[in-house]
Amino acid sequence: EAAVTQSPRNKVAVTGGKVTLSCNQxxxxxxxxxxxxxxGHGLRLIHYSxxxxxxxxxxxxxxxxxxxxxxxxxxxxxxxxTPSQTSVYFCASGGDNNYAEQFxxxxxxxxxx
Amino acid sequence: xxxxxxxxxxxTVWEGxxxxxxxxxxxxxxxxxxxxxxxxxxxxxxxxxxxxxxxKKEDGRFTIFFNKREKNLSLHIKDSQPGDSATYFCAANYxxxxxxxxxxxxxxLSVKP
Numbered sequence: 001e002a003a004v005t006q007s008p009r010n011k012v013a014v015t016g017g018k019v020t021l022s023c024n025q026x027x028x029x030x031x032x033x034x035x036x037x038x039x040g041h042g043l044r045l046i047h048y049s050x051x052x053x054x055x056x057x058x059x060x061x062x063x064x065x066x067x068x069x070x071x072x073x074x075x076x077x078x079x080x081x082t083p084s085q086t087s088v089y090f091c092a093s094g095g096d097n098n099y100a101e102q103f104x105x106x107x108x109x110x111x112x113x
Numbered sequence: 114x115x116x117x118x119x120x121x122x123x124x125t126v127w128e129g130x131x132x133x134x135x136x137x138x139x140x141x142x143x144x145x146x147x148x149x150x151x152x153x154x155x156x157x158x159x160x161x162x163x164x165x166x167x168x169k170k171e172d173g174r175f176t177i178f179f180n181k182r183e184k185n186l187s188l189h190i191k192d193s194q195p196g197d198s199a200t201y202f203c204a205a206n207y208x209x210x211x212x213x214x215x216x217x218x219x220x221x222l223s224v225k226p
Contacts, residue, residue: 104156
């Protein structure tokens with residue numbers, strides 16, 4: 001049973017449109033993360049959360065919002081999508097320990113035309 | 114500003130050889146260094162990790178050598194197999210809460226049979 005799932009797996013959006021990427025975890029982890037992966041940049045942290053109701057800015061938060069309505073769900077919202085946000089997005093969950101493993105979902109490939 | 118550097122974006126070895134993937138970092142406050150392995154179309158998964166109090170961590174064919182004074186580490190994959198072909202990310206823990214990780218850009222390893 002996959003512990004971190006993402007939907008949709010692929011998405012094509014138009015410039016200026018609103019996009020919501022969803023993530024669900026069954027690990028009962030407090031911490032959840034949104035990353036984007038681009039060639040030459042590796043994985044970069046966009047937003048993260050310590051628990052339901054909390055969201056924090058990561059290293060590249062501009063143009064993105066996040067929502068954590070419950071322990072299990074963490075969404076990434078692009079209010080006005082731009083072509084520069086074309087990327088692969090990964091959600092992860094992890095425990096509270098400083099050395100806790102992060103468990104990644106399968107990713108969402110987003111193309112903004 | 115690349116706080117975690119991976120010196121090679123790609124590496125090719127023959128089956129049975131030892132693959133050596135290098136990583137360096139800037140922030141002496143980093144104290145936990147996981148390596149994540151990613152196969153095409155999947156999310157990254159933790160392979161092996163080391164804390165800065167150790168200079169070596171071994172797990173089967175995978176070994177991390179860590180040099181705190183030089184701020185570098187390397188992942189050695191002994192007896193490389195074609196199934197080891199993947200992208201390997203070096204990462205470092207920063208921030209005392211939320212277990213945030215900063216990732217290098219990744220090294221694409223190809224193991225030729």
